[in-house]
Amino acid sequence: MTAGPDAPREVRRILRAHLRLWRMPEAADAAELAVTELLANVAAHVPDGRCAVTVRRRPAGVRVEVRDASPLLPALREAGEWEESGRGLVLVAAVTDRWGAEPPAVGGVGGGTGGGKTVWFEIDAAPVPVPATAALPGPTPDRQVPEACCPTGPCTKTR
Numbered sequence: 001m002t003a004g005p006d007a008p009r010e011v012r013r014i015l016r017a018h019l020r021l022w023r024m025p026e027a028a029d030a031a032e033l034a035v036t037e038l039l040a041n042v043a044a045h046v047p048d049g050r051c052a053v054t055v056r057r058r059p060a061g062v063r064v065e066v067r068d069a070s071p072l073l074p075a076l077r078e079a080g081e082w083e084e085s086g087r088g089l090v091l092v093a094a095v096t097d098r099w100g101a102e103p104p105a106v107g108g109v110g111g112g113t114g115g116g117k118t119v120w121f122e123i124d125a126a127p128v129p130v131p132a133t134a135a136l137p138g139p140t141p142d143r144q145v146p147e148a149c150c151p152t153g154p155c156t157k158t159r
Contacts, residue, residue: 001052002049003043003049003051008035008039008040011039012032012036014055016032018057019062019125022062023128024125024127024128025128027125031121033092034064034121034123035053035064037088038064038121039053040088041088041119046070051068060125061122061123062122063120065118066119067117068116071115071116074119077089095123096122097123098122099119099120100119101117101120102120103116
């Protein structure tokens with residue numbers, strides 16, 4: 001993808017949907033802020049703005065990775081009082097449990113050879129327990145079944 005003006009909004013929407021699906025809604029605000037900052041760094045520092053975003057579910061949280069073709073690793077810095085930039089990674093560090101940057105094992109965006117890096121963050125979040133029963137949409141009130149019985153879509157079983 002290209003880290004253009006609309007990219008952060010779309011990535012935030014996808015990220016929030018994954019966290020909702022994985023029952024980790026409390027991680028959404030921090031994850032959205034952090035990924036927005038990483039995409040802003042791509043837009044500002046990668047000439048073509050191309051990157052790849054990966055969202056990974058972890059046993060106790062989520063990991064988000066942003067890969068780009070720039071070999072320059074980001075570093076925390078202290079922005080001056082009147083500077084308009086330089087605070088993004090400070091925000092990422094403040095709202096996530098861990099973050100870092102790594103040169104890729106093989107090439108930049110899309111693989112191959114060359115430079116590039118992956119900047120990542122992790123947020124610890126325990127999945128919200130699944131209720132014993134959940135009301136499912138439907139025309140009749142007897143359509144209450146354990147939510148986990150049909151994890152891939154709306155449940156069609158009735159009690």
